[in-house]
Amino acid sequence: MFGDKLVIALEGARLAIDTSYVAGIVEVDGMPFLPGRTGFVSGVISLRNEPVTVIDLKMAFSAWPAPTSGTHRVIVVRDKSALLGLDAGEASISFFWAEELKACPFRKGSGYIKGEFDTDDGPLSLLDWKTLFEETARILHLEGTRV
Amino acid sequence: MDTSKYKALYLQETNTHLSGIEAGLLELEKGSLSEVDNLFRHYHSIKGMSASMGYEPLKVLSHAEEDLLDRIRSKGLEPSPGIITTLFECLDALKALVRLVEEDKPLDLDVSPFISRLKALSEGKQTPIPAQAPPGAPVAAQAQAAPAGAELRISNVMKVEGRVFDELLTTIGDLFMALSSFKELSQRSRSIELKDGVHLLGKSVNALHKNILSARMLPIRDLTESLPRIVRDISSKAGKDVGLKIEGTEISLDRSILEGLGSPLVHIIRNAVDHGIETPSVRESEGKPRSGTITLSAHARKDRAVIEVSDDGRGIDPEKIKMKAVEKGADPRRVAAMSRKESLMLVCLPGLTSAETVTETSGRGVGMDIVKAVVEGLGGALEIESEPGKGTTIRMELPRTTSIIKTLLVTAGSEQFLFPITKIERVIELSGETPATVEYAGCKAPVVDLALLIGLSEKRAGGQATIVIVEKEQEAREKAYVGFMVDDFGVELDAYIKPLLPPMSRLWGVSGITIMGDGRPVFLLDIPQILSRAANRLSS
Numbered sequence: 302m303f304g305d306k307l308v309i310a311l312e313g314a315r316l317a318i319d320t321s322y323v324a325g326i327v328e329v330d331g332m333p334f335l336p337g338r339t340g341f342v343s344g345v346i347s348l349r350n351e352p353v354t355v356i357d358l359k360m361a362f363s364a365w366p367a368p369t370s371g372t373h374r375v376i377v378v379r380d381k382s383a384l385l386g387l388d389a390g391e392a393s394i395s396f397f398w399a400e401e402l403k404a405c406p407f408r409k410g411s412g413y414i415k416g417e418f419d420t421d422d423g424p425l426s427l428l429d430w431k432t433l434f435e436e437t438a439r440i441l442h443l444e445g446t447r448v
Numbered sequence: 449m450d451t452s453k454y455k456a457l458y459l460q461e462t463n464t465h466l467s468g469i470e471a472g473l474l475e476l477e478k479g480s481l482s483e484v485d486n487l488f489r490h491y492h493s494i495k496g497m498s499a500s501m502g503y504e505p506l507k508v509l510s511h512a513e514e515d516l517l518d519r520i521r522s523k524g525l526e527p528s529p530g531i532i533t534t535l536f537e538c539l540d541a542l543k544a545l546v547r548l549v550e551e552d553k554p555l556d557l558d559v560s561p562f563i564s565r566l567k568a569l570s571e572g573k574q575t576p577i578p579a580q581a582p583p584g585a586p587v588a589a590q591a592q593a594a595p596a597g598a599e600l601r602i603s604n605v606m607k608v609e610g611r612v613f614d615e616l617l618t619t620i621g622d623l624f625m626a627l628s629s630f631k632e633l634s635q636r637s638r639s640i641e642l643k644d645g646v647h648l649l650g651k652s653v654n655a656l657h658k659n660i661l662s663a664r665m666l667p668i669r670d671l672t673e674s675l676p677r678i679v680r681d682i683s684s685k686a687g688k689d690v691g692l693k694i695e696g697t698e699i700s701l702d703r704s705i706l707e708g709l710g711s712p713l714v715h716i717i718r719n720a721v722d723h724g725i726e727t728p729s730v731r732e733s734e735g736k737p738r739s740g741t742i743t744l745s746a747h748a749r750k751d752r753a754v755i756e757v758s759d760d761g762r763g764i765d766p767e768k769i770k771m772k773a774v775e776k777g778a779d780p781r782r783v784a785a786m787s788r789k790e791s792l793m794l795v796c797l798p799g800l801t802s803a804e805t806v807t808e809t810s811g812r813g814v815g816m817d818i819v820k821a822v823v824e825g826l827g828g829a830l831e832i833e834s835e836p837g838k839g840t841t842i843r844m845e846l847p848r849t850t851s852i853i854k855t856l857l858v859t860a861g862s863e864q865f866l867f868p869i870t871k872i873e874r875v876i877e878l879s880g881e882t883p884a885t886v887e888y889a890g891c892k893a894p895v896v897d898l899a900l901l902i903g904l905s906e907k908r909a910g911g912q913a914t915i916v917i918v919e920k921e922q923e924a925r926e927k928a929y930v931g932f933m934v935d936d937f938g939v940e941l942d943a944y945i946k947p948l949l950p951p952m953s954r955l956w957g958v959s960g961i962t963i964m965g966d967g968r969p970v971f972l973l974d975i976p977q978i979l980s981r982a983a984n985r986l987s988s
Binding site: 350434 | 903904950953955957958
């Protein structure tokens with residue numbers, strides 16, 4: 302929980318992901334189509350010859366879709382066989398180091414947020430990307446069964 | 449019976465046992481009596497395999513050695529130096545005989561002197577240790593006549609774990625993707641050297657792929673060999689008389705596909721015995737032979753294999769299945785509108801069974817949904833045909849190889865998709881207004897916009913269009929076709945298809961994905977699924 306974090310500045314909020322999960326960052330101009338995409342599931346890209354399902358982070362948190370044109374900065378996260386792309390749009394990306402975090406109080410979160418660190422720059426929300434991954438699988442499965 | 453196809457396996461196993469005997473005899477010589485059981489097992493295995501293959505001298509000799517070992521094991525015969533030496537000499541004779549098998553030479557060697565000596569030793573008679581010429585001189589002479597170093601020879605047959613071939617195939621897939629990038633580069637380049645290099649690389653990768661695929665192919669027979677016993681056991685438990693006919697199982701499939709087919713096949717056969725075939729008395733009263741028949745047949749259709757399991761039992765009543773589906777919560781209007789073929793497929797809904805009774809192994813409504821999912825997961829399709837009172841046929845159409853398949857790249861809206869070439873009947877280019885139907889092979893094929901069907905919102909601009917015609921199998925086996933309208937079609941690709949993994953493992957309409965040379969992911973269309981949605985759209 303207190304490891305180095307990659308931070309995405311998203312519409313005023315700051316989302317953090319453990320850097321140990323980050324497999325790569327891919328920039329794409331258009332998001333390739335994924336059959337049955339709906340809700341926050343936005344498309345599919347590839348990272349080192351592996352297909353990655355991409356979700357729209359803005360939409361996951363605010364139901365506010367990211368613009369479909371322009372650059373999509375996708376943070377690809379991986380844990381064992383689970384692989385997911387988090388489309389941060391054109392949001393800026395920075396780092397927050399473990400030493401700084403140790404001094405920050407932490408409180409548990411809910412939904413797609415594991416918890417929040419109180420930092421000098423305001424709250425830093427730790428993203429629960431595995432819950433997002435499971436929700437993505439559920440959405441795509443539902444779409445698959447609809448005729 | 450033609451046993452030649454098992455020769456490689458025989459040699460591989462026998463050589464393993466011969467090595468085990470050599471190591472065991474060395475230990476026995478040092479006084480380790482605990483080796484006797486292992487040695488007995490090795491001789492027993494060689495005897496059994498040689499008998500099955502018809503290699504009489506090998507069977508007789510290993511049998512006599514097994515007898516001697518049994519005397520040591522159960523009758524307390526002391527493994528004297530004379531016994532150990534004789535066993536070593538007999539081992540050399542066995543090795544010489546196995547070498548003759550390997551070289552396809554006749555086994556016309558006299559092993560009787562070895563047998564007599566082994567028998568004498570078994571009866572407790574001490575025989576002198578020959579200084580030079582061992583009994584069975586011709587055999588020993590053959591063994592000695594082998595080239596220098598032959599004792600340390602390794603077998604031509606290698607035992608390789610299936611996992612190694614799986615990894616090789618994955619590597620080949622990566623090579624195909626790298627090749628695709630190089631092809632793209634060479635198309636943009638003016639360098640003749642690069643173009644030649646890429647061409648040569650392509651040829652080598654294709655040859656490597658072909659060799660790996662052929663090494664992975666196994667005949668369906670390997671999977672079905674145990675089925676007669678399974679049918680016997682299930683039918684005797686169910687108090688039924690069932691015979692199994694197996695036809696066409698020499699067709700080969702990729703090992704991973706064959707492996708995946710195991711449990712679906714057993715499940716289908718259990719269903720047929722438990723719920724399809726009637727009891728002998730019922731069959732008799734219905735004018736059928738007392739004994740029911742299950743037929744498993746396989747044949748090739750283009751580059752796919754079709755495996756059918758048919759029974760001559762009571763069949764499935766589609767109306768009964770429809771009623772059960774409605775009871776389970778299916779939409780009554782949709783169910784009522786279903787064709788006969790669609791109704792029969794309802795048995796593949798989770799929790800739905802056509803069985804009146806539940807047995808230990810089937811009829812609980814778990815199974816056919818899994819069978820269908822497994823077959824589709826292997827890239828195949830499942831169909832059911834049934835006639836009440838006459839029987840049921842479950843047909844599985846499967847790819848014969850995995851991963852790299854021939855595809856056609858098409859553009860629909862702003863996206864690209866891959867059509868499996870084997871599913872395409874014809875590609876027609878048209879201009880002007882898109883027709884509602886096209887004529888093909890004497891049939892009127894309805895035209896469906898692929899982009900709209902797959903969920904792309906863009907509507908085609910008009911003008912030039914391409915129709916990809918795909919065969920749709922109908923009831924009564926009449927040919928019927930559907931035309932999928934796309935915007936353009938591109939090159940034919942040998943695409944390395946990756947399976948769809950979570951979270952997109954259950955995506956509708958696609959069965960795999962490939963990564964193009966420029967890194968773009970492109971989906972392989974699942975033709976049975978899109979045909980089924982097309983049929984629904986057309987009927988509504």
